[in-house]
Amino acid sequence: MKSAILHILVCLICFATQVKAQNFPYRYLPPIPIAPTEEVSCMFFASNGIMWVGTNAGVKSYDGYVVKTYKSSAYQPGILPNNTIRSIAEDHQNNLWLGTRNGLVRMNKRTGKFKSFFLPEESQRIIYTLYVSKDGTLWVGTDGGLSYFNPKTERFHTYTPQNTWLIDENGHKQKISIYSVKAIIEDQNGDLLIGTWSSGLMRFKRGTNIMYRYPSFNATNSAYSLFFDKHRRLWVGTWGYGVVRLDNPGNVRQPGAHQYPYSANHFDTFYKIVHDPVTRTLWACTREGVCYLEEDIPNAEWKGYSSIGNNPLNFNNDIATDGQGNIWLCTQNNGILQVNTQPSIFKLWNLDKSHTQLTINYIYSILTTDGENFWLGLNPYGIALHNRKTGKTLFNHEIPGLANIQQRALTTSISDIAKRSNGEIWFANNSYGVIVKPATGKPAFQLTHETHPSIIQDNFVNTLFESDDKIMWIGQRNGLSIVYPNNQGTAITMKEGKQDLTSCDIRHISQDKEGNIWLATDNEGIIRISGNARNPKSLRCKQYSLAQRNFDIEDATACLEDSRGRLWAISNSGGLFLYNKVKDKFEPKNQEYHLSGDRMLTIKEDENGNLWLTTDYALVNIVWGKDSKKPQDIIYFTNEDGLGNVLFVPNTACQYGKELFFGSRTSFFSFVPSMKPQLGKNRKAKLVVTDIIVDDQPFAKLDSAEKADISKEMPAYTRQLIIPAGVKKFNVEFALLTYGNTEKNVYAYQLEGYDDDWQYCDKGVHKAAFQNLSSGTYYLKIKATDGYGKWQELPYTITILVLPPWYASRLAFMLYILILIGGIFAMARWYKDRVKTRNSLQMGVILTNITHELLTPLTVISATIYKLKEVAPQYEEDYLVMDSNINRTTRLLRQILEVRKSQAGQLHLLVSKGNLTSFIEDACENIRPMAEHQKVTLSLEKPRGDGMAWFDADKLDKIIYNLISNAIKYNKVGGKIDVSLSFDKEQAIIRISDNGIGMSEEKMKHLYTRFFDGDYRKQNQPGTGIGLALTHDLVKLHHGDIRCESEEGKGTTFTLTLPIRKGAYAPAEIDLSDKGKAIDKEAIRQASRETRFEAPAATEEDKPKLEPVRPSHLIRKNMSKILVVEDNEELLALMQQVLSKSYHVFTAKNGKQAMNTIMKEKLDLVVSDVMMPIMDGIELTKLLKEDKRFWQLPVILLTAKNKEEDKTEAYTIGADAYITKPFKFEELEVRINALLANRKKLIEKIETVVSLQTKEEAEAQPNVHLSDPDLEFVTRATEMVMKHLGDADYDRESFAKDMAMGESTLYNKVKATTGQTVIAFITTIRMKEARRIMQSNPNILISDVATQVGFNTPKYFSKCFKKEFGIFPKEYAEELKKG
DSSP: OOOHHHHHHHHHHHHHHHHHHTTTEEEEEEEOOTTTTOOOOEEEEEESSSSEEEEEEEEEEOSSSSSEEOOOOOTTSSSOOSOOOEEEEOTTEEEEEEEETEEEEEEETTTTEEEEEOHHHHHHGGOEEEETTOOOOEEEEEEEEEEEEEETTTEEEEEEEEOOOOOOOOOOOEEEOOOOEEEEOOOSOOOEEESSSSSOOEEEEETSSSEOOOOSSSSOOOEEEEEEOOOOOOEEEEEEOOOESSTTOOSSSSSOOOEOBBBTSSSEEEEEEEEEEETTEEEESSSSSSSEEETHHHHHHHHEOOOOOOEEOOOOEEEEEOSSEEEEESSSOOOOOEEEOOOOOOEEEEEEOOOOOOOOOOOEEEEEESSSSSEEEESSSOOOEETTTTTOEGGGGGEEEEEEEEGGSSSSEEEEEOTTTTTTTTEEEEOOEEEEEOOOSSSOOOOOTTTTTOSSSSEEEEEEEEESSSHHHEEEEEEEEEOOOSSSSEOOEETTTTEETTTOOOEEEEEEEOOOOOEEEHHHHHHHHEETSSSSSGEEEEEEETTSSSSSSSSOOEEETTTTEEEEETTTTTTEEEETTTTTTEEEEEEHTTOOOSOOEEEEOOOOOOOOEEEEEOOOEEEEEEEEEEEEEEEEOOGGGOOOSSOOOOTTTEETTTEEEOOOOOOOEEOEEEEEETTTTTTOEEEEEEEEEEEEEEEEGGGGGHHHHHHHSSSTTEEEEEEEEEEEEEEEEEEETTSSSSGOOEEEEEEEETTTEEEETTTTTTTEESSOOOOOEEEEEEEEOOSSSOOOSSSSSSEEEEEOOGGGGGHHHHHHHHHHHHHHHHHHHHHHHHHHHHHHHHHHHHHHHHHHHHHHHHHHHHHHHHHHHHHHHGGHHHHHHHHHHHHHHHHHHHHHHHHHHHHHHHOOOOEEEEEEEHHHHHHHHHHHHHHHHTEEEEEEOOOSOEEEEEOHHHHHHHHHHHHHHHHHHHHHHEEEEEEEEEEETTEEEEEEEESSSOOOOOHHHTTTTOOOOSSSTTTOOOOOOEEEEHHHHHHTTTOOEEEEEETTTTTTEEEEEOOOOGGOGGGGGBSSSSOOOOHHHHHHHHHHHHHHOOOOOOOOOOOOOOOOOOOOOOOOOOOEEEEEOEEEEEEEEHHHHHHHHTTEEESSSSHHHHHHHHHOOOOSSSEEEOOSSOOOOOOOOOHHHHHHHTTTSEEEEEESOHHHHHHHHHHHOSSSSSEEOOOOOOOHHHHHHHHHHHHHHHHHGGGGOTTOOOHHHHHHHHTTTHHHHHHHHHHHHHHHHHHHTTTTTTTHHHHHHHHTHHHHHHHHHHHHHHHOOHHHHHHHHHHHHHHHHHHOOOOHHHHHHHHHHTOOHHHHHHHHHHHHHHHHHHHHHHHHHHH
């Protein structure tokens, strides 16, 4: 019976304790919602301060800002063997061990890699507890017993019934039975204490395989949690039986157990126990909530709390402490609640509202006159008087003396309260003026605009202030008033110059030591009033505002002059300002002092000269050191520090003695600033790097390759970051691990190499952001403060290496240097080669020019011989010797020009189809006289068949000639030369063999070298050393191959291999015209004649004495008039003498003189040199062919140029013949006679072209030059146009179809024969036919004429007619009528 009564009493006591405990005595913060929809089972603080939480959805980390989850999923499989985490521990290598429902996981926090381990038995699948002993050994508790991890073998050893002995409480030794481990702890001797589910408490001596069991403490022998206190007492939490304390845990048999009272199902299951050194209490988490025990109080009992405030604590599965007064309570579904047991310097004074229904939003104003009673202005309305000793609060009419105040005056806000020197209490009413409570027991009264119009201009009163001269200053919404000590008053008119400031909205009034009154207004900035207030007219105003550029904003909340004489101003939108007397302006200080937020609501100074300010979320203390220019510390206080439910409003503070008072939401708080240093003096939260964000991607979400490139370690451990060139931006996130009110934390960073000073983060920002950094090496430093003014830096700097783009990398620059060096060498070599090539080309050009110049004297010599043949024909053999040497010299010069073409890449191949057998046969026959002259036998072996092939006759002729002539030169008298031609599939093979002197191997090496000095001098033969070199180049140009076999003294064989199919040549190399390539037989015959006569070496050249050039004045009847244009006077004189026999010759020395002669004389033909000064022959010909008066005048061009391009250019501009120097006069006369004959025939037939010209026109233009085919073409073309005369749509395309010609061909033909374009030709015929019609019928309508000749509109017809005949058709018709 007694035991039952005792049990009931214990339950009642516990219940009473629990109920009472709901008024939780410690501060707490809102819960951290780690996993609102998940079950939390455990928590753990790692060595770097990061909080880790185990849930049924993986493990989570929390840094006070961000929750990160690590779990297995479809996108990240295999991270965890099971997502339900039951236990967490950390070994000495910074590895985090996670016990799951299916094995163990080791997480390397440095690398972020996970590795799973599985114990061998099924009973070891669930990991209930993990513990790391002092020596770093990891111990594991499962249903299969105690195990430890061997890091060397990475295997587990388990103490099982097979290998472990148990000594029970009676001293009996036996094999241990199966036991389930729930808790592990190590004592000071290194022994392990093992708590089990139902096998009691056991001690395990390390190094043995023996366990000692303690006596049973409860019916189920439960020992669920273990904890050693500072006295080395062991506290054992049980499952369902409360807590047992062992005072002598080293004695297994008599441990000195003390059972603490408990109630079944009420705080009887203890999951974990911790110690709080600040309050010297033990804290435990249970199924029902949290308990704490004051360990130093004898017979103290556990006090349980199932909730704290509105936060339920059921299933409080885990608990942790930092040893500095912070305790975290980990609940299963209600987040993690942080409790702070540190004593606060702040005292909260709550208003007693038990007897009133008054609604209070916040304290609007506060005043105490004795430190005990506090006058409070309330929002939204009312006045309160609170006695903090008794805790009693009176409201409105309950306050003695206020009973007679109208109710409506107490239904609005009281924004300020002030005590007057006469003891009166004045209340600033926001709608009803001022309420005055006399110092005596007299009833309170009101000052309103209605009762005191001279004092109250606006019943909306904001602030009150009594100056040193005992004048009361009343700040209103629209003005300022003063009340003198005699209660007389007046309104103040405020002006600065012409600006009227009277209607300003005054929010605060203060006075400096010089007697100046400072008004903080809501719309006019700050106004300073100086002068004698007793003489209002003497007052002077000075405004500080945005418009005046001496205050950066328009609103101010308050002004305060501190004990150091500094004038401060605060603002609702600009923060803190300091008055600069020298500049006479207020300067902002928020950025300089690194104050967060720009809303400053209240400012006060304490006895130490330090400032106290209120902001939206905190109480800020600015502490000054020896240097008064910059704060020593800036400390932030929030609700975490005991401020209660913070809600600050402007100018709600007062001071009494050393104590400061600040109004808040439904209470006010007070403190003595000198007690502040005790607060947070032991706190030192850890500063860590939490993440690296690369291009908006967290480090964890980067792929493995990107991670490896950026950092080898996880963000919390990294010391170096390598930022690839492609990264545009990156952030380094960090956190000060306070976990409480993180808004107080302030961060700063400095990137050395980029920032000159620390960069302070804005409120709520905890990252360093970088964008588009230049490549290079930087060093990042980070620091932070938790709001208590002590900054701490990250203990290391992070090296940040920003890589340059590939083109700006070190390797690239090395490559650039190599390229530069290579380029310099290449440029040097190129310049050297260029100089060499330029010199060579210059020499080549000089050689070419000399060659051209030599051809003209040869022409003079040839012309002289031609003249001498007529005068002295008896010297025929001498003339032949001269002709032979002229031809040899000419051929030599031609070869030099060919070599120059080859060097310049100007040789072009043009193949056509022909009989190669006949070509070789003719070539041999043409050179046979040369062989016979040397008494050398020349034979040809040719194949049967037609021998058709594609080849360039000109190039092949030079090849054959050079090889055979070379064989003749290097042969002996009576020698032989065998030429053979054969065909092999798509090739022709030509062999030329001789039995001459042959060549040595040394000379064979230089066989095709230009100007190589061969053995021709030994043979007494002329030679230049360029023939074989030219031959080699021509064979290669022909896509062929040339080989030489020679034996000294026996002879030489040249073998040519040439392609003969059309497909072997490029389209540009194929001549598709019908004319074949004529063989230059004359050149071969001339070459053969060279060998018959040897020209004696000239010892002296006498310049031929010729008659001077002068025009011929003797003109014979019917002689053709020709003009000879030549700049060489000797050749010009010879040509005049020779040609004057058959023609009337005019002469000119250049193109300009020639044009003068052509303009004066009616010439039949022009013979002109090409290369002349002033105007050359090409330019002269072009001018003639472009002039309609002379375009039919035949022109023969004489030149030393023999390139195909030169001939093409000459014929393109309209030359009728092109003769190269040196030429034979017989050939020149033949060309002249042919052209003149054609011209004569044309003149005889031109009159037949009646459609183009009238008879008068033909007579006016007798010099038109048309050949018979041209005449036929013009006639046919005219007939076609006449046939379609009336067709307005008859154009160039239709004309070309009728003529069966292409448009371009038609254009060229019409242009060549008529000098007109196709359209002009058609228009001319139409115009002349129109004129004929009008001549036959002058009265015909112009529109009818236009229609008949193919014009759609008369207007365009008239325009064309005017252009053709110089007169409009209407005017022409009128003239016909008159005439």
